[in-house]
Amino acid sequence: MRTTRRTFVRASLATAAAALLPISLHAQEGSPARRPIPSTREAMPIVGLGTWITFNVGGDPVLRDECADVMAAFFEAGGRMIDSSPMYGSSQPVVGYGLQKLGRPSTLFSAEKVWTSSATAGPTQIEQSRRFWGVPKFDLVQVHNLLAWKAHLQTLFQMKAAGAVRYAGITTSEGRRHDLLEQIMRNEPIDFVQFSYNVVDREAEQRLLPLASERGIAVIINRPFRQGALTHRLKGEPLPEWAIELGVSSWAQLVLKFILSHPAVTIAIPATTRVDHVRENLAAAAGPMPDLAMRERISAYVQAL
Numbered sequence: 001m002r003t004t005r006r007t008f009v010r011a012s013l014a015t016a017a018a019a020l021l022p023i024s025l026h027a028q029e030g031s032p033a034r035r036p037i038p039s040t041r042e043a044m045p046i047v048g049l050g051t052w053i054t055f056n057v058g059g060d061p062v063l064r065d066e067c068a069d070v071m072a073a074f075f076e077a078g079g080r081m082i083d084s085s086p087m088y089g090s091s092q093p094v095v096g097y098g099l100q101k102l103g104r105p106s107t108l109f110s111a112e113k114v115w116t117s118s119a120t121a122g123p124t125q126i127e128q129s130r131r132f133w134g135v136p137k138f139d140l141v142q143v144h145n146l147l148a149w150k151a152h153l154q155t156l157f158q159m160k161a162a163g164a165v166r167y168a169g170i171t172t173s174e175g176r177r178h179d180l181l182e183q184i185m186r187n188e189p190i191d192f193v194q195f196s197y198n199v200v201d202r203e204a205e206q207r208l209l210p211l212a213s214e215r216g217i218a219v220i221i222n223r224p225f226r227q228g229a230l231t232h233r234l235k236g237e238p239l240p241e242w243a244i245e246l247g248v249s250s251w252a253q254l255v256l257k258f259i260l261s262h263p264a265v266t267i268a269i270p271a272t273t274r275v276d277h278v279r280e281n282l283a284a285a286a287g288p289m290p291d292l293a294m295r296e297r298i299s300a301y302v303q304a305l
């Protein structure tokens with residue numbers, strides 16, 4: 001039989017799935033499913049919370065409280081990972097405000113970034129971020145958008161060795177610099193990698209996702225809704241009847257399940273300003289997940305709309 005790109009990708013996915021599926025994606029009733037961080041086997045609920053734009057609300061007390069409400073609903077629904085960056089305006093102090101207001105939830109998994117072109121300014125920036133959050137140390141610090149990555153990764157590896165951070169990682173988004181990211185994934189002992197992947201942007205299936213499985217690197221997916229453009233576009237369309245099999249009640253849940261069911265994905269981090277949306281997103285991490293055939297069906301359906 002001739003091996004087309006599609007059959008090759010399917011076969012690779014099937015192999016990866018066979019390797020990973022013993023870890024159950026079916027969570028206890030209502031609580032989000034978990035996947036292990038490969039480097040430690042620490043179990044991570046598979047939906048987290050992004051903060052870019054949505055938490056950049058400055059000093060407005062009403063909006064800060066709304067963000068704290070989103071965080072409260074997130075923790076209540078079993079979420080752990082919150083992702084931020086010095087690039088996200090006031091998001092870091094807003095996360096810190098929410099954590100303080102909620103009595104510092106012990107289940108928090110703090111995911112931050114270092115984002116400066118100066119090789120030497122990394123440690124000072126990370127310390128400033130830590131103060132904004134008000135945490136003793138970050139669980140994960142990632143080099144944001146590969147900026148000055150060599151120097152910052154060395155800083156993160158040293159911090160990890162000294163017990164000042166638990167995990168080291170690196171990020172990109174919107175398909176940028178995947179060749180360099182791939183090289184880094186092959187050569188550096190990173191715990192996490194973060195990039196964009198969703199039902200319409202599937203390039204990561206070719207090399208990054210299989211490589212992450214092969215190298216035992218945890219994968220964080222950013223822009224699951226294309227910064228809201230995808231959910232906005234699908235809003236007026238009826239959900240296909242067959243989506244009921246997956247127990248979803250919205251497009252957001254269907255396209256999240258597409259991402260979460262890829263065996264190499266550890267966690268997706270949708271951002272939201274709304275309590276009902278954060279609950280809906282966490283609920284997508286529970287219940288049945290699409291198999292390979294259903295994943296293709298979802299993708300084909302959305303592409304055709």
Ligand SMILES: NC(=O)c1ccc[n+]([C@@H]2O[C@H](COP(=O)([O-])OP(=O)(O)OC[C@H]3O[C@@H](n4cnc5c(N)ncnc54)[C@H](OP(=O)(O)O)[C@@H]3O)[C@@H](O)[C@H]2O)c1
Nearest residue numbers: 050051052171173222223224225226227228252270271273
């Ligand atoms: N290079 C990097 O490291 C990098 C780059 C990009 C993003 N990120 C991280 O990834 C996170 C997520 O990406 P993103 O913020 O670009 O966009 P996203 O999560 O793809 O989309 C966010 C948008 O989706 C909407 N939304 C969320 N839940 C929804 C639901 N259930 N139903 C309908 N709409 C929903 C939100 O609107 P509502 O407020 O109305 O819910 C918001 O406008 C970021 O916040 C950031 O933490 C990292």
